[in-house]
Amino acid sequence: MEKLYHLFTIALVLLYWALVAGVTLRVVLKRRAVSVSLAWLMIIYIIPIVGVMCYFLFGELNLGRKRAERAKDMLSPFRQWFAKLNKCHAHAPENFGRHIYRIDELCNNRLDLPALSGNTLSLQSTPSSITQSILFDIETATSSIRMVFYIWHPGGAADNVAAALIQAAERGVKVKLLLDSAGSKNFFRSKWPKKMRRAGIEVVQALQVNAWRIFLRRLDLRQHRKIIVIDERIAYTGSMNMVDPACFKQDTDLGQWIDIMVRITGPTVNVLSAIHCWDWEVETGSRSLPPIPECGFDQTKTQHPVQVVPSGPGMPAYLISQVLTLAINQANHSVTITTPYFVPSSDLLATLKMTAQRGIKVELIIPHKNDSLMVQWASRAFYAELLEAGIIIHEFYGGLLHTKSVVIDKEFCLIGTVNLDMRSLWLNFEITLAVDDQKFTNSLNSLHKRYIEQSHPVNKAKWLQRGLRYRFLERLFYLFNPLL
Known part of the structure; x- marks a missing residue:
């Protein structure tokens, strides 16, 4: 024995x-x-x-066999659709500013997706203004509504939006709702899916979590985009999930989540609609590409060019990360970044440090407290070398700052769903807008200033004197970088 x-x-x-x-x-x-x-x-x-x-x-990017095969087959027809936009009058690179010109080159070469002019953009920065605007546009919809969100959490204003969608479907509007299975688990356990389907709304779980298939698909690969498209003429994207901050995660001491959304009209709406169609087909196998936008506009007026930058499995790898690096490297005066989760790759960290070291004012605004303790400690592992390079770090005390944005030289900006961590930049389905619009960028820059007013700068001398226990926790959680 x-x-x-x-x-x-x-x-x-x-x-x-x-x-x-x-x-x-x-x-x-x-x-x-x-x-x-x-x-x-x-x-x-x-x-x-x-x-x-x-x-x-x-450990590895694994979308699952069926979705992976579907995404591979989809790339060519979607690139052909994107390529047609290059023939639109709205694609006028000779009129682009220096920041977006190079980004247009990159996205066109990698995905055949050009920047388009002739848009109008409105920055919305309070939960009430965001939901009221969305409700108004839903109530006036006549033909179609497409939505994709990472989190839909029942309660408060989110229930008002759900009721408005049901009313829209009952009057004949075709509604397609795609929600991440993990992020929206409370929604799928609620009464709303059954009520919506009964009204004729197509409700689909993206990347459904299944205990029997945990080794066949990466579980933390998530559908993280936030997109609304109404009648192919109005679109929204940004950082806010379909939640009412007053009803969401109130059992923590973080305060309310602070978010923004962008309301868009013009040719870019159809591009965002095509991204929703991509996500819908990856999940369901059903294709319904939107019409090519009418690209005629008054070229004597402000151009407002916008580059839509999508990323995720099946699309060109690391595209948003490349756009971010390209934008930062073009800075001549200043770079201001807001992100709730800051766990950068070594390449992004080197880019930020080099930008500060060549005399550019680099400011980072992140929440003082985070809903992920591991991310909070891992983020602080980078503070010392960021401060040493001359980067200014502001810790926000007015709630959980969830806004994901970058302002370059106070004249160009990036705004969307992407956190500055490897999961967002390398893994998830994400969306970012590169916006060459001075008025819109001024609005975002003013919002950054208000964030800074509610923040405390990290003092370099005091930070370097922090205790051994804090240093140990920072380095410990930094080891889990790939999981954050």
Whole structure:
């Protein structure tokens, strides 16, 4: 019996060694950032069995076989649709400003997706103004409404929007609602899906969480976009989920979530509609591309060019990350960034530091308290080298600052759904707008100033004197960078 036990132990050790060796080789042979590979190796060796399981669950971009095949087949027809926009009068690169010109080149070469002029944009920065505007546009809709959100949380103003969608469907408006399965789990447990489907609304769970398939698809790959398209003439995107901040996560001491949305009219609306169609087809297999927009506009007026930048599985890799880096590298005077989750890649960190070191004023506005303790500590692991490079860090005390935006030289901006972490930049379905509109950028810059007024700057001298316990927690959670 003792000999059998001894042989069994040896077999388990050999099996474990083979498993760890195999995973190690897989990590090393995958082409990705060296820092990510090293972080995974440390997790695997520091917490061996759990680390190996985490790698199988979260270590590789795995959309699932059916979705992956579908996304691969979709790329060509969607690129053909995007390419037709280059023939529109709204694509006039000779009139573009210097910031968006290079971004148009990048997105056109990688996805055939051009920047388009002739848009109007409105920045909405309070929950009441956002929901009232959305409700008004839903109530006046006549033909179609498309929506995709990461979180739909029942309660308050979100219920008003749900009721308005049901009324729209009952008067003949075709409504398609795509919600992330994990982010909107409370919605799918509520009364609303059944009521909506009964009214004729198509409600679809994106990336449905299934305990039986956890090793066949990466669970933390999420549908993180926020898009509304109404009658192919009005669109919204930004950082706000379909929630009422007064009813959302009120059991924490973070305060209300602080968000923005952009209301858009013009040719860019149809591009955002096409992105919704992409997401819908990835999930359902059903294709319904929107019409090519009417691109005629008065070229004597302000152009308002906007570049839609999508990312996610099936699309060109790291496109939003490249656009962000390109925009920051073009800065001549200032860069101001707001993000709730700041866990940058080594490349983005180097770009921010270099920008500050060449004399550009770089300001980072992030929440003082975060809904993810791991992210909060991991973010602070970067403070010392950011401060050393001359970057100004503002910690926001007015709630959970959830706005994701960048203002370059007070004349150009990026705004959308993307956090400055590797999950958003490398993994999730995301959307960003690059906006070359001075009036709109002035509005966003003014909003940044109000955020800074509700923030405290991190003092470099005091930060460097923080205790050993804080340094240990920062470095500990930094190791989990790939999971954040």
